[in-house]
Amino acid sequence: MIPTITAFAQSPDRGKGQARDMRVRWALEEVGQAYDVRLVSFTEMKQAAHRAVHPFGQIPTYEEGDLALFESGAIVLHIAQQHAGLLPDDPNARARAITWMFAALSTVEPPIVDLGVALLLERDQPWYAQRLPIVRDRIRVRLGELATRLGDADWLDGAFSAGDLMMVTVLRRLNISGLLDEYPSLAAYVARGEARPAFQRAFDAQLTVFNDASKRG
Amino acid sequence: MIPTITAFAQSPDRGKGQARDMRVRWALEEVGQAYDVRLVSFTEMKQAAHRAVHPFGQIPTYEEGDLALFESGAIVLHIAQQHAGLLPDDPNARARAITWMFAALSTVEPPIVDLGVALLLERDQPWYAQRLPIVRDRIRVRLGELATRLGDADWLDGAFSAGDLMMVTVLRRLNISGLLDEYPSLAAYVARGEARPAFQRAFDAQLTVFNDASKRG
Numbered sequence: 001m002i003p004t005i006t007a008f009a010q011s012p013d014r015g016k017g018q019a020r021d022m023r024v025r026w027a028l029e030e031v032g033q034a035y036d037v038r039l040v041s042f043t044e045m046k047q048a049a050h051r052a053v054h055p056f057g058q059i060p061t062y063e064e065g066d067l068a069l070f071e072s073g074a075i076v077l078h079i080a081q082q083h084a085g086l087l088p089d090d091p092n093a094r095a096r097a098i099t100w101m102f103a104a105l106s107t108v109e110p111p112i113v114d115l116g117v118a119l120l121l122e123r124d125q126p127w128y129a130q131r132l133p134i135v136r137d138r139i140r141v142r143l144g145e146l147a148t149r150l151g152d153a154d155w156l157d158g159a160f161s162a163g164d165l166m167m168v169t170v171l172r173r174l175n176i177s178g179l180l181d182e183y184p185s186l187a188a189y190v191a192r193g194e195a196r197p198a199f200q201r202a203f204d205a206q207l208t209v210f211n212d213a214s215k216r217g
Numbered sequence: 218m219i220p221t222i223t224a225f226a227q228s229p230d231r232g233k234g235q236a237r238d239m240r241v242r243w244a245l246e247e248v249g250q251a252y253d254v255r256l257v258s259f260t261e262m263k264q265a266a267h268r269a270v271h272p273f274g275q276i277p278t279y280e281e282g283d284l285a286l287f288e289s290g291a292i293v294l295h296i297a298q299q300h301a302g303l304l305p306d307d308p309n310a311r312a313r314a315i316t317w318m319f320a321a322l323s324t325v326e327p328p329i330v331d332l333g334v335a336l337l338l339e340r341d342q343p344w345y346a347q348r349l350p351i352v353r354d355r356i357r358v359r360l361g362e363l364a365t366r367l368g369d370a371d372w373l374d375g376a377f378s379a380g381d382l383m384m385v386t387v388l389r390r391l392n393i394s395g396l397l398d399e400y401p402s403l404a405a406y407v408a409r410g411e412a413r414p415a416f417q418r419a420f421d422a423q424l425t426v427f428n429d430a431s432k433r434g
Contacts, residue, residue, distance in 0.1 A: 055366035056324050056359065067309045073323055074316035092284045099291035102322065106290055107273050110327040122351075127344030134339075142273065149272035 002034050003064035005075075006050070007209060009039040015210030016175065017203045020072040021060040023169045025205055027076045027162065029198035031083035039209065073105045076162055086162040093158060100156050100163025108146065109170045111138040115177060139179055147183045154192060168193030219251050220281040222292075223267070224426060226256040232427030233392065234420045237289040238277040240386045242419035244293045244379065248300035256426065290322045293379055303379040310375060317373050317380025325363065326387045328355040332394060356396055364400045371409060385410030 005028075007021035021037075028035045044050055046057045053061045054070040061068065062075040069075050077098065080086035087094050115135050122128050146167075150156060155164045171190050174180045180187045193199055222245075224238035238254075245252045261267055263274045270278045271287040278285065279292040286292050294315065297303035304311050332352050339345050363384075367373060372381045388407050391397045397404045410416055 051362075051365075056320070056362050058324075067312060069312055069316050071316050071319040071323060073319040074312070077315065077319075078312050095284060095286055095291070095295050098294065099286050099288050102288040102290040102294075103273070105319065105323045106288060106326070107275075109323070110330060113327060114331060122348075125344070125348070127342070127348060131339075131342070131344060131348075145268075145273050148268075 001065050002036055003028075003062055004036040004038055005063075006038050006040050006054075006059045006061045007206065008059055009041045009044075009209075010213045011206065011210050015207045017206050018169075018173050018175070019059065019206070020169075022202060022206055023072040023166060024060045024062065024075050024079070025202035026165055026169070026199050027079045027086060029201045030165070030196075031079060031085045033079065033083060037205075037209070073101055073166065076166060077101060080162040086165065088158065088161065096157050097161035097163040100161070101166045104163065104166040104170045108142050108167065109173075111135065111142060112170060112173050115139060116173065136177070136179060139174070139177075140182070143179065143183045143186060147185050150185055150189060152185070154189075160193075160196070164189075164193060168199075218282055219253055220245075220279055221253040221255055222280075223255050223257050223271075223276045223278045224423065225276055226258045226261075226426075227430045228423065228427050232424045234423050235386075235390050235392070236276065236423070237386075239419060239423055240289040240383060241277045241279065241292050241296070242422055243382055243386070243416050244296045244303060246415035246418045247382070247413075248296060248302045250296065250300060254422075254426070290318055290383065293383060294318060297379040303382065305375065305378065313374050314378035314380040317378070318383045321380065321383040321387045325359050325384065326390075328352065328359060329387060329390050332356060333390065353394070353396060356391070356394075357399070360396065360400045360403060364402050367402055367406060369402070371406075377410075377413070381406075381410060385416075 005021060005024050008019055011019045013019055025035070040050055040059060045054075045059065051057050053063065053068045056070070058070070060072055060075060061070045062078065069078060076086075087097050118128065118132060118135055122131075155161065156167060157163065168190050171180060171186060172194075180190065194203075222238060222241050225236055228236045230236055242252075257267055257276060262271075262276065267278075268274050270280065270285045273287070275287070277289055277292060278287045279295065286295060293303075304314050335345065335349060335352050339348075372378065373384060374380065385407050388397060388403060389411075397407065411420075
């Protein structure tokens with residue numbers, strides 16, 4: 001059975017692959033699972049039909065027969081548990097890879113989202129310029145700790161895993177901030193993720209959606 | 218083998234059970250697994266020995282033989298996968314319960330943490346009073362959506378699960394904000410979680426640590 005995911009009909013990132021459907025697309029490409037995509041507009045996302053699947057009115061969702069999931073972390077974990085290729089077989093290594101998924105979403109992403117919120121929603125506020133360096137410094141703390149742990153390894157814990165997939169997509173959200181450039185080993189880590197053929201297929205797929213939407217106007 | 222977790226030697230919440238070790242203690246109590254606790258000071262948390270287990274210098278951690286984990290979400294999921302009692306057996310229901318764990322940590326908790334950061338670190342900033350209502354409104358959006366989904370059910374998806382455990386501990390962080398009082402069904406949901414004997418045993422255990430530390434001065 002081919003699962004169906006949802007994605008933005010018009011992604012606000014203008015095809016940069018920073019929306020959270022990218023994580024799910026990448027995971028599906030890594031394990032070689034075909035998928036269908038249902039595009040939803042910002043209006044549709046907040047309506048009852050979509051909220052029946054995603055209570056918080058967001059994308060992505062994942063539907064497969066009777067199963068309906070939301071939250072990119074939960075969806076990627078589900079895919080990784082159903083197919084080989086994204087989690088090690090050894091139980092301890094598997095638990096550690098899942099730990100990195102949670103670390104990406106729960107420890108590294110929140111200050112990055114906070115920066116995005118500041119840039120998007122607080123730019124006209126009187127405190128914007130004064131608060132921005134504080135928000136950026138909070139991200140630097142996490143990036144420094146992550147760079148220390150990564151060291152000169154290719155991936156966070158042995159072979160590439162769903163933990164790396166999640167961390168790379170989280171770090172990619174820093175693209176316009178310049179912060180990643182301050183941590184060359186993390187920039188190289190992200191580039192390694194982006195160089196994977198599965199990433200590229202997923203990226204091209206979401207870019208096609210954006211380009212098609214732009215053509216329609 | 219009895220696992221060892223870490224917790225604050227002196228919790229900044231003054232025994233209210235809002236630190237993230239509470240999630241792990243509660244999960245261990247729900248499944249009836251005994252555990253040891255190693256207390257760490259704020260200084261120790263940031264040192265190399267602790268960072269070898271937790272790269273971001275936080276609590277809790279979980280050590281069991283050769284396995285060392287961090288991130289409360291990953292630890293609770295590990296416990297729930299090793300023991301019966303926190304996840305349904307049906308594969309689809311299981312995936313949905315795990316989805317609620319991610320929703321708690323990745324969608325509901327970040328704006329709540331943002332409020333905590335504002336209260337703790339930005340109180341002396343010139344923008345504090347002006348920005349606070351915006352931060353609180355962002356939390357209200359999530360609470361409204363969560364209350365709509367919960368409806369008049371006891372738990373988020375069928376029987377109590379690790380998803381509820383995580384969501385209740387996230388919502389408990391709102392205690393001093395007054396925000397939970399605006400959503401009576403969510404306040405009742407949190408109270409249902411707190412009434413569970415396993416919650417109470419976990420709460421008492423962390424309170425004892427705080428009281429002992431206070432006596433030592």
